[in-house]
Amino acid sequence: MDLATEFGRLIGPLRRAVLRTRHAEGLPDLPEAQIELLRALQETGTATPGEVSTRLHVAPSTVSNLVRTMTAAGLVLRTPSAADLRNVHLSLSPTACDMLDRYDRVSTAALREALQRLSPQRRKAIETCLPAIADLIRALAEQPQGGQPSSLTMRDSGPQRLTLSSTPRSPT
Template sequence: MDTATEFGRLLGPLRRAVLRTRRSEGLPDLPEAQIELLRVLAEAGTITPREAAARLKAAPSTVSNLIRTLTTAGLVERTPSPTNLRTAHLTASPKALDMLDRYDRTSTAALRRALAGLRPESREALERSLPALAELLTALEAEAPTGQA
């Protein structure tokens, strides 16, 4: 068994299974890139588009398109910079923060139910793997060139 191949094959179906729990609760079906941007904004509080692009390791034009879509949906608030008219400050709207909280509660509840149904040794193996998965994420992010996230 090749660990990288098997892990890669499981990532998509695992992600989609978690996303289905959101849909079953009637939550909006946002693309993952939009959710990632909202999470960056929620964590940062207020941030410029350039800072958001750097944190996401995404091209500024990609982030600009995400911001435009999320602003239209009422999920991102843009405030012009008082010192530079070409710059805006972004924040996640209260609607976005509530939605992220509902996403997290729904996903966490579904994962807890699924984990409870596993054999104890499988749950323990997953728990022990969490630090390694965090390390893997760090290694993958270090490899990805900016603008390719």
């Protein structure tokens, strides 16, 4: 089996195992598009729907539909612009901030526990490959798929931590 096939087969179960940590904390099972929007707002603080659309590489109507659903669910706040009342600024609600913090805390703890069960050599091997995985995700994000680049990228935050991000960061 070649590298791409083997890697592709491993990613799904890894992702599902990490996502199961949501259920352990009693967190809602949100669609990925909503999570990406929340992560974008978490990074920026506030943004206009147009800025979110650009950042996530999705159509403005997609952002409008997501925001409508997420506002009704109490996850996103819409604040009219002081400069132009036709525009709004989006931000995370306290509920969304708490939910993301809880999810991060639980998933980090689960990953940390699983990593501790591995040998030091295996942990080092995983740590060593993180920058390459981040590069692979950036390459996939830049690859056209149906005319649209993928919106999910990974930002390298050091050897110990990689965080989901909706905008690629140039390598340093």
